[in-house]
Amino acid sequence: MLGEACANHLRGMYEDPQFIRSALKSAHLAMCPSYKRFGDYHFKARIGSGGQLIMDVPGDACGLYVSGHGLERGHGPMRLDCHNVDQPIQSLALFAGLAAFSGHVRKLLYG
Numbered sequence: 001m002l003g004e005a006c007a008n009h010l011r012g013m014y015e016d017p018q019f020i021r022s023a024l025k026s027a028h029l030a031m032c033p034s035y036k037r038f039g040d041y042h043f044k045a046r047i048g049s050g051g052q053l054i055m056d057v058p059g060d061a062c063g064l065y066v067s068g069h070g071l072e073r074g075h076g077p078m079r080l081d082c083h084n085v086d087q088p089i090q091s092l093a094l095f096a097g098l099a100a101f102s103g104h105v106r107k108l109l110y111g
Contacts, residue, residue, distance in 0.1 A: 002053075002066065007078040009105045010066070011051035019104060020045035020097045024057055027096030031089045045097060050074065053101070057093045060084050064094045 002010065025043040029036055035058055042058040056063040067081040080098075085091055 002078040002080060004075075004077050005109060006102060006105050007051065007076065009108065010047065010053055010078070010101075011074070013047055013051065017045040017047055017053075017101070020053075020055060020100050023100035024055060024093050024097045028057055028089060028093040031092065051078070055094055055097045057090050059086065059090050062086070062090050064097070 021040070021043050024045060025040065028043065035042070038058070042056065044054070044056040044063075046054050048054060052066045054063060054065040062084045064080060064082045064085070066078045068079075082094070085094065
């Protein structure tokens with residue numbers, strides 16, 4: 001679950017979430033340097049309409065995303081869901097992406 005402060009920021013976020021992609025890639029490559037040969041292809045972060053955050057890491061359609069809960073209401077917290085997160089390396093890389101987003105919001109709110 002993304003708390004209300006993070007969710008509300010996400011709904012108004014129109015910038016390219018490059019900092020999230022960087023965190024995903026950095027964490028994953030720290031644990032599995034052999035993926036460096038694939039470049040950025042498997043590391044994706046984007047924000048869809050209504051603030052739907054979608055993050056993908058290497059795997060079989062492996063990712064973390066904001067589900068429909070909270071998107072329809074347009075306010076309040078947002079529910080997170082995942083797909084095909086089968087390996088610890090995938091989980092840890094996705095946590096790094098969430099941590100980067102959380103740090104970004106915290107910095108904006110509290111300086």
